[in-house]
Amino acid sequence: MEKAAFGSVEDAVACLVGYGVRRGLIPCEEETYASNLLFDVMRYEPAASFVPGATERLDAPLEDVLAYLLDDAVRRGVTEDGIASRDLFDTRLMGCLTPRPGQVISTFWSLFEKSPQLATDYFYRLACDSDYIRxxxxxxxxxxxxxxxxxxxxxxxxxxxxxxxxxxxxxxxxxxxxxxxxxxxxxxxxxxxxxxxxxxxxxxxxxxxxxxxxxxxxxxxxxxxxxxxxxxxxxxxxxxxxxxxxxxxxxxxxxxxxxxxxxxxxxxxxxxxxxxxxxxxxxxxxxxxxxxADVRRKIEMPGFDDVDAGSWSGPCRS
Ligand SMILES: [Zn+2]
Structure with a gap:
């Protein structure tokens, strides 16, 4: 079913690109580039009046934007219907907004130098924002x-x-x-x-x-x-x-x-x-x-007195 928020594929693409910018997946300098990648995946020719980044007022849950684009792609025969085909297609769309692996790796390690937690916070947020984790x-x-x-x-x-x-x-x-x-x-x-x-x-x-x-x-x-x-x-x-x-x-x-x-x-x-x-x-x-849980049985390791070890289940096998 179509969501009322979008009048056209142009609107939905602009909304998706706006999402990518807001979540820090892409910098605003990449609005045009990302829009064109998305039109290509959609196999859609945008109207001459389309201006990338000009429709920031559009804001809708990611799930709704993707559902609109998926429905449109299925209707035009760009992709097949069915959950597996739809998941393949919307991941391809989101791939257009996800930073390249080398970029992610270098951001991760530069944050890691400040704190391992900052690095994993960044990496986990990216996994959610890119819709890798739905x-x-x-x-x-x-x-x-x-x-x-x-x-x-x-x-x-x-x-x-x-x-x-x-x-x-x-x-x-x-x-x-x-x-x-x-x-x-x-x-x-x-x-x-x-x-x-x-x-x-x-x-x-x-x-x-x-x-x-x-x-x-x-x-x-x-x-x-x-x-x-x-x-x-x-x-x-x-x-x-x-x-x-x-x-x-x-x-x-x-x-x-x-x-x-x-x-x-x-x-x-x-x-x-x-x-x-x-x-x-x-x-x-x-x-x-x-x-x-409490440890049922402590395990002693001579020579490693600073190590706390224990077993939660039956007798230890030696
Ligand atoms: Zn394997």
């Missing part, structure tokens, strides 16, 4: 804390992951394991246009990190299971594996970002992560119920 969808999630005899437990019902498009499921069946990018966590996804069975990634940004002498990357999860939910992934498409190096990397990460937590959701099927084919960890700015 905040209006994440807002539908239900989250609450429940009191149990084991302590307070966080419960989240994730309602923001899009339902799978049946055509996307069919496409996934036909495609072998050798597709590019090899998985959702491969760094090759950065800028990838996506396909029905793989999300568009023009708006994802990754920060390269060195952990335990290896190249890793930090990105945010588009689904935000908890505050500032980030994923730290290996540059290599190699299976998850918990070993001594895991701890070295995790400890180096919290040394760099003391206001973040990080952990592995295990290299085990069923109880572990949903993508075991690519080594990665889950981090973020959140104190989990497990960290708030």
């Amino acid at each position: 905040t209006y969808r994440v807002a539908r999630d239900r989250t609450w804390v429940t009191h149990t005899r084991y302590g307070d437990l966080d419960i989240t019902i994730n309602l923001s992951k899009p339902e799978k498009d049946p055509r996307a499921i069919a496409a996934a069946l036909k495609r072998g394991a050798d597709s590019y990018p090899r998985c959702l966590l491969c760094r090759e996804s950065e800028g990838y246009a996506g396909r029905l069975d793989y999300p568009a990634r023009q708006t994802i940004r990754l920060i390269p990190l060195e952990l335990a002498g290896e190249r890793w990357f930090m990105q945010y999860s588009p689904y935000v299971y908890y505050n500032e939910h980030c994923i730290v992934l290996s540059e290599r498409h190699a299976p998850m594996r918990i070993d001594r190096m895991t701890f070295e990397r995790l400890l180096e990460f919290v040394g760099m970002f003391p206001h973040y937590t990080i952990g592995s959701n295990a290299d085990l099927p069923i109880v572990g992560g949903s993508i075991l084919t690519h080594e990665h960890y889950q981090g973020g700015r959140y104190t989990f119920a497990m960290a708030r």
Whole structure:
């Protein structure tokens, strides 16, 4: 359904560009450039009277602006209808407003020099403003804390992951394991246009990190299971594996970002992560119920008396 706020594609593009400027995604010097990129994606010839940046009075929620442009593109046959196709298309639109990866990386590290928190604040805000994290969808999630005899437990019902498009499921069946990018966590996804069975990634940004002498990357999860939910992934498409190096990397990460937590959701099927084919960890700015709970059994490590360690579950395996 069309939103009443816009009379034309020109209005909606001007509104989207105004949003990009207000959120600091693009400087106002890029209004013309960004408008033209958006018209190109829309395959739309603007009217001769169109003046980039002249319609700042238009202000509407991002979701409504994108919905107007999507409806128009579907009506003119520029893109197909359906949630997967629409998500591919609006990500392409937002990619026109998202700062280039090199720009993001250099801003991140110059803020990091002042404070790691300033750097992650910037990076997380960018992920939300660029619509990589679809905040209006994440807002539908239900989250609450429940009191149990084991302590307070966080419960989240994730309602923001899009339902799978049946055509996307069919496409996934036909495609072998050798597709590019090899998985959702491969760094090759950065800028990838996506396909029905793989999300568009023009708006994802990754920060390269060195952990335990290896190249890793930090990105945010588009689904935000908890505050500032980030994923730290290996540059290599190699299976998850918990070993001594895991701890070295995790400890180096919290040394760099003391206001973040990080952990592995295990290299085990069923109880572990949903993508075991690519080594990665889950981090973020959140104190989990497990960290708030009392320690059941303290673990002593002779020679490391400044380390507090404990176990929350049964007897420790040695
Ligand atoms: Zn991978």
